[in-house]
Amino acid sequence: MTTLSLTRPRALARTGLYAVLGANVALVTVLFAEAGPSADPLISIGRLSGMFGALLMAFQLVLVARLPWLDRRLGMDRLTGLHRWTGFGVLWLLVGHLVFIVSGYADLSGSGPVGELVTLAGTTEGVLRAIVAFVLIMTVGAVSARVARRKLAYETWHFIHLYTYLAVILAFSHQILSGSSFVDSPFARAYWWALWGGALGAVLLGRVILPLWRNSRHRLRVAAVVPESDQVVSVYITGRDLGRLPAKAGQFFIWRFMTKGRWWAANPFSLSAAPDGKSLRLTAKALGDGSASLRHVKPGTRVFAEGPYGAFTAMHRTKQNALLVAGGVGVTPIRALLEEIRGHVVVLYRVNNQDDAVLLRELLELARARGAVLHLLPGPVTARDADGNQLLSPGNLAGLVGDIADRDVFVCGPPPMTAAVMRSLRDLGVPREQIHAERFSLAS
Known part of the structure; x- marks a missing residue:
């Protein structure tokens, strides 16, 4: 325990x-x-x-x-x-x-x-x-x-x-x-x-x-660039003594890829896998010039990273069990946290349609290995469940996670979705100290 x-x-x-x-x-x-x-x-x-x-x-x-x-x-x-x-x-x-x-x-x-x-x-x-x-x-x-x-x-x-x-x-x-x-x-x-x-x-x-x-100490370099979908790409980064880099699941770095024309651009991306001391991984969706250009980064490219940053980590847990709520590409730190958080975990993954579910296969495998429960919630903003509740409404959240008030809740996604979940959690009486939210508008 x-x-x-x-x-x-x-x-x-x-x-x-x-x-x-x-x-x-x-x-x-x-x-x-x-x-x-x-x-x-x-x-x-x-x-x-x-x-x-x-x-x-x-x-x-x-x-x-x-x-x-x-x-x-x-x-x-x-x-x-x-x-x-x-x-x-x-x-x-x-x-x-x-x-x-x-x-x-x-x-x-x-x-x-x-x-x-x-x-x-x-x-x-x-x-x-x-x-x-x-x-x-x-x-x-x-x-x-x-x-x-x-x-x-x-x-x-x-x-x-x-x-x-x-x-x-x-x-x-x-x-x-x-x-x-x-x-x-x-x-x-x-x-x-x-x-x-x-x-x-x-x-x-x-x-x-x-x-x-x-x-200077870690000398980071791109090891591989792996397309996850037409718009999403994962970048694997290696370096020296990464076991001494104080990075935790749920945190992010501000990355600079030292390529011609892009070395000056600094973009914040979360780790999409828990650090293992051997490599780091970020996963990004092509929403701007910085994230779109990642697909063309070559292995061996030097990387300058500022960080790790963020308090969206297991350090702030107050309960034995947890609920992880992700929206869109905001799933990246949630996927990393699923590797690290102990106790019983429920994951809610909200997407517009199933094709937008980034890293879904990894989430399924992790959930199965960890004994966690994963609910994929696809549909437009107006989508409702069988009882007529919106997918992130208090009624639906309580139905999916009956003991929600006795869990730490980690929420990461677009600001409107995060705000909706926060309102639902307040309506359900989840104490403020058990709610951990990460704004994802900057790092997307």
Whole structure:
């Protein structure tokens, strides 16, 4: 019988993050109070907004630094979600910083806000850099909005997002040159240097040093490319000492295949088989240029992989038995989890038609070997069972898995399907800590 940990890694990591942020909010408030009031109340409000904005920007960097300890416990989905909401806070705080500072100085000088902004940019060192940083952050925020994000290719969005790092550097230089709490207090200077150094260091470690070190150590190469169907292909990858690569079933890598014209393209794909220490396998559907080009990758091609990432693993189990729910090509991490999860497992595989059931033969063989139960649920979105229930409705789920409330549930598929399953699970009273969902819109 599998022994499950009573410690919930996700709750521990989330509590730790909020505690660190809360402690820094309190310290920044003290630094602001010690700096004393400004000549105009609006300037004081603007400075406090700027300090909190700087703190949240540093916190954002930590959220997307891809630090293994955090990522394994919260997952990139949740960290990216926190980053997104924190980003809205940064935008509003920086807007407030600009508006209140300019309005305050305009009150003191008797000039208009626009004229005062031009004067500050031309006469106060660091202000022009702050304006450039503000424009960059607003641009990145605009392209990160859901409407714009859906219209942009992942590579385009990612390239634009990199300008955030330039904005961070410009904003910090502005703070060094003209921040009141920074200029007048040795302790404040030490704090802000440590904060920004730690945040940027976390990014450097998680997104540069660790990937370079792992790729140098493991020297990944394509071993074989196997078509699974007209639109789906599996890529087998080998390397050195793969047994030391800390990858788990359910996780994904961000892959770069070092071929002419494609080495710059980074695409996230889940492992479609549990790591065995000898090879890695990804399976992808041709939904874009990156995934479509995999069919033409040659054996022997060097691979640069960032990861493993994701908290969609058996690490977060709370029950002895499990339900795995997959939709479309979202079956890839589910298939890998089926190899690793112990206890009794039920698999629900939702597809539009049986021809879309990727890796179905492997799932059947695994289920038979593991004593698991596999239900294939084909049909259009409006399809219903014999009792008139939609295939992923609470009624049908309860009929297929009678003890669903006493199982961990792992869900991976297109966002609409995942949302439908989550609603059904809530209606059935499945506790939140037993539900583990992976968003598959990015990695598809």
